[in-house]
Amino acid sequence: MYAQLVETGVKRLRSLEEMGPEERAFQERVDAGIRIEPKDWMPEAYRKTLIRQISQHAHSEIVGMLPEGNWITRAPTLKRKAILLAKVQDEAGHGLYLYSAAETLNVSRDQMFADLHSGKAKYSSIFNYPTLTWADIGAIGWLVDGSAIINQIPICRCSYGPYARAMVRICKEESFHQRQGFDIMRELCRGTAAQKAMAQDALNRWWWPSIMMHGPRDEASTNSAQSMQWKIKLFSNDELRQKFIDQTVPQAEYLGLTLPDPKLRWNEALEHYDYGEPDWEEFWSVLNGNGPCNRERLRARVKAYEEGEWVREAALAHAAKQAARKAAKVA
Amino acid sequence: MNKTEWPLWEIFIRSQHGLAHKHVGSLHAADAEMAMHNARDVYTRRNEGVSLWVVRSSDITASSPGEKDLMFEPANNKVYRHPTFYEVPEEVKHI
Numbered sequence: 001m002y003a004q005l006v007e008t009g010v011k012r013l014r015s016l017e018e019m020g021p022e023e024r025a026f027q028e029r030v031d032a033g034i035r036i037e038p039k040d041w042m043p044e045a046y047r048k049t050l051i052r053q054i055s056q057h058a059h060s061e062i063v064g065m066l067p068e069g070n071w072i073t074r075a076p077t078l079k080r081k082a083i084l085l086a087k088v089q090d091e092a093g094h095g096l097y098l099y100s101a102a103e104t105l106n107v108s109r110d111q112m113f114a115d116l117h118s119g120k121a122k123y124s125s126i127f128n129y130p131t132l133t134w135a136d137i138g139a140i141g142w143l144v145d146g147s148a149i150i151n152q153i154p155i156c157r158c159s160y161g162p163y164a165r166a167m168v169r170i171c172k173e174e175s176f177h178q179r180q181g182f183d184i185m186r187e188l189c190r191g192t193a194a195q196k197a198m199a200q201d202a203l204n205r206w207w208w209p210s211i212m213m214h215g216p217r218d219e220a221s222t223n224s225a226q227s228m229q230w231k232i233k234l235f236s237n238d239e240l241r242q243k244f245i246d247q248t249v250p251q252a253e254y255l256g257l258t259l260p261d262p263k264l265r266w267n268e269a270l271e272h273y274d275y276g277e278p279d280w281e282e283f284w285s286v287l288n289g290n291g292p293c294n295r296e297r298l299r300a301r302v303k304a305y306e307e308g309e310w311v312r313e314a315a316l317a318h319a320a321k322q323a324a325r326k327a328a329k330v331a
Numbered sequence: 332m333n334k335t336e337w338p339l340w341e342i343f344i345r346s347q348h349g350l351a352h353k354h355v356g357s358l359h360a361a362d363a364e365m366a367m368h369n370a371r372d373v374y375t376r377r378n379e380g381v382s383l384w385v386v387r388s389s390d391i392t393a394s395s396p397g398e399k400d401l402m403f404e405p406a407n408n409k410v411y412r413h414p415t416f417y418e419v420p421e422e423v424k425h426i
Contacts, residue, residue, distance in 0.1 A: 039396045086376075093373050100357045103339070109359060110336055166356070173377070315361035316335060322362060 008049045008226040030231050035161040038104040046230055051105050053232060054163055055112045058098035059123035063297050065091045067131040068140060076134055083180050084137065090177065094170045101162040117302045125283060126213050128291030135188055135202035141181015143210040149174050150244050151214065159231035182251065189255045204260045212283045214241040245273050339388040340366040344380035352384050
């Protein structure tokens with residue numbers, strides 16, 4: 001999930017009877033499946049939670065360009081390079097759709113950037129892992145974008161109109177991302193023994209972080225109940241994780257790769273795969289800033305922002321000059 | 332942090348199928364020319380359209396959701412504006 005652990009600031013769910021008239025009308029609209037739009041009345045906690053969730057999601061798209069950008073200049077062929085460029089450009093686009101959606105909630109883009117750069121705002125834990133080989137680009141598309149799709153499709157139906165509409169665009173584009181990743185893995189698996197070993201190594205390193213992308217276990221996910229009442233989250237972390245595992249295991253079997261989980265087996269009675277417990281200590285540690293690449297990722301973002309400052313100022317100065325010239329001509 | 336943000340622009344695209352321009356989202360740009368370039372990169376990476384409009388968000392006047400009933404209710408009680416309101420005898424054709 002691109003938005004993990006979104007704080008709602010709410011300790012306990014309130015029933016309709018406990019709500020004031022405005023909040024009750026709001027909740028009844030959400031329950032009836034009517035979209036909330038920017039100018040509609042909304043509880044302050046809903047607005048703030050959405051800002052956290054959408055901006056976290058947007059930051060994930062933007063920071064997510066870094067691990068993949070690492071391989072653009074070293075892609076093995078021109079075809080792969082063109083595909084990877086298009087994919088990374090899509091991620092930038094997804095970030096921009098989402099920042100725009102968040103801005104409808106009265107937060108400025110600069111404020112969101114400032115929160116990312118100061119470490120106040122989070123982004124998905126997955127992007128704090130390094131991309132060591134070309135196979136990592138395959139594993140990211142296949143597993144990370146695969147996880148993202150499972151998480152994002154339900155958000156197309158979430159209660160906040162601008163967020164839902166941004167997700168529709170994103171989901172349409174995301175399937176290319178997953179397929180190009182699987183295609184990289186497939187080619188490596190059909191290649192030399194060394195190439196197949198490289199694919200297996202990438203899978204070994206990316207499997208558990210991908211599983212953890214869906215967020216903590218349901219019982220440890222303290223903000224889910226409120227987010228579900230507001231319909232900005234539609235399925236629980238464990239439900240989405242299970243779905244991801246169930247659909248990915250046969251794909252790994254097709255590739256002839258082994259998933260690095262000895263407890264993974266088909267459960268005939270439940271018609272789902274049983275799986276082992278991820279290392280949650282690692283998850284919390286990465287989320288709290290201590291993953292292998294957290295500092296490097298933030299440093300790269302801050303550097304890009306600061307070094308772009310003169311460009312932003314120059315563009316504004318140019319626009320002002322042009323506007324003044326035009327006004328003078330009219331006068 | 333930047334003292335001034337680039338202004339916000341709303342982006343409209345006309346698809347290839349001859350329909351009217353449709354709102355697709357927004358973006359920041361210093362001026363109209365840049366908004367046009369950015370809109371092409373952000374919103375038309377997959378043949379989404381054949382024509383783009385960019386409009387400064389601050390130039391749009393929107394109806395208020397609070398006045399929704401006042402604005403749109405009058406249309407609801409004029410059922411005679413719809414063709415289905417009228418009874419057409421079965422033997423009468425092409426009407």
